[in-house]
Amino acid sequence: xxxxxxxxxxxxxxxxxxxxxxxxxxxxESDYYLFWYKQPPSRQMILVIRQEAYKQQNAxxxxxxxxxxxxxxxxxxxxxxxxxxxxxxxxxASIQGGSEKLVFxxxxxxxxxx
Amino acid sequence: EPEVTQTPSHQVxxxxxxxxxxxxxxxxxxxxxxxxxxLGQKVEFLVSFYNNEISEKSEIFDDQFSVERPDGxxxxxxxxxxxxxxxxxxxxASRAGTRAxxxxxxxxxxxxxxxx
Numbered sequence: 027x028x029x030x031x032x033x034x035x036x037x038x039x040x041x042x043x044x045x046x047x048x049x050x051x052x053x054x055e056s057d058y059y060l061f062w063y064k065q066p067p068s069r070q071m072i073l074v075i076r077q078e079a080y081k082q083q084n085a086x087x088x089x090x091x092x093x094x095x096x097x098x099x100x101x102x103x104x105x106x107x108x109x110x111x112x113x114x115x116x117x118x119a120s121i122q123g124g125s126e127k128l129v130f131x132x133x134x135x136x137x138x139x140x
Numbered sequence: 141e142p143e144v145t146q147t148p149s150h151q152v153x154x155x156x157x158x159x160x161x162x163x164x165x166x167x168x169x170x171x172x173x174x175x176x177x178x179l180g181q182k183v184e185f186l187v188s189f190y191n192n193e194i195s196e197k198s199e200i201f202d203d204q205f206s207v208e209r210p211d212g213x214x215x216x217x218x219x220x221x222x223x224x225x226x227x228x229x230x231x232x233a234s235r236a237g238t239r240a241x242x243x244x245x246x247x248x249x250x251x252x253x254x255x256x
Contacts, residue, residue, distance in 0.1 A: 030182075063247075070144065071231070071247040117183065126171070126196040127185035128245060 028053045030118050032131035039108045041140050046093075047103040049118030049131055057123035060094070060101045065115040065133075074116070077101065105136075113138045142166045144248035146232050152254045153222055161217045161251045163232030172215045173233040173245060174207065176200075183231065189215065222255045229253075 029052045039045035051060065062074040077085045077094050085092050089109075093102045105112055118131040145164045153159050165172050174186040187197040189207050206218045215234075219226055229250045235243040 068249070070249045073244045073246075076244075119183075126173070126188035127198070128175070128183075129185070130175075130183040132182050 028055075028120060028122055028129045030120055030129050030131040032118050032134050034134050035132070036135045036137070038137040038139055039105070041108055041110060041138055043108055044104060044106045045108055045136065047105070047116050047118075047134055047136065049101045049103070051099050051101060051118070051120050053099075053120060053122050055122040059121050060092075061119045061121070061128070062090070062092070062103045063117040063119060063130075064112075065117065066111075067114070071117065075103065108138050110138050110140060112136060144232055144234055144246050146230075146248035146251050148251060149249065150252045150254070152256065155224055155255055156221050159219050159222055159253065161219075161230050161232075161253070163215045163217075163248055164213055165215055165232065165234030166236075166246055167213070169234035169236050169246070171195075171235045171243075172207075172209070173235075174217045175231040175233065175247075176228040177231070177250075178225075178228045186217070222253075224255050227253055227255045
């Protein structure tokens with residue numbers, strides 16, 4: 027079975043600071059992708075960053091980067107220079123080989139304080 | 141930038157009634173999805189749809205649920221006889237191409253279904 031766990035329901039960060047959101051996953055497949063989605067209030071989920079399981083290099087997208095620890099099945103998201111617009115729900119998700127479905131964690135609410 | 145849209149944003153219905161949730165995927169996308177999120181719980185996959193057929197479905201997607209692409213632009217989820225436990229936020233998503241891994245699934249804003 028494929029599972030994704032986000033154990034922190036809420037976090038807060040000061041504007042311009044760095045914050046790390048944690049996620050662990052479990053899968054029996056060797057072929058899978060991991061994702062972080064962001065959902066601002068009353069808006070749709072948008073993809074922040076993705077990581078291919080076969081790649082050792084951690085993905086980065088501007089201020090967003092991941093720390094992918096395959097052996098530990100950990101996939102954390104680091105947001106550098108936090109901005110007010112980063113305030114949102116953040117969902118960790120995975121998709122595995124041969125499947126169409128994204129499996130999500132419960133989400134984490136990030137507050138950015140000015 | 142093209143977006144997935146969903147209507148209505150909020151639907152209230154009586155238990156036992158049929159509801160149809162509507163989605164307009166991004167226009168050149170080929171794969172379509174429904175997910176739902178019961179309050180306080182995880183977003184859960186319901187069904188995927190490609191080439192006018194269901195390609196994958198979860199155990200949640202029983203005979204009470206059906207999906208349709210009636211006119212080449214809309215993608216609908218029908219719940220035939222709603223139950224209290226169907227109350228949730230329902231998300232539609234779509235993606236463009238042939239690789240589930242590398243394509244991004246684009247989500248709509250959701251329809252909040254309340255069953256009384």
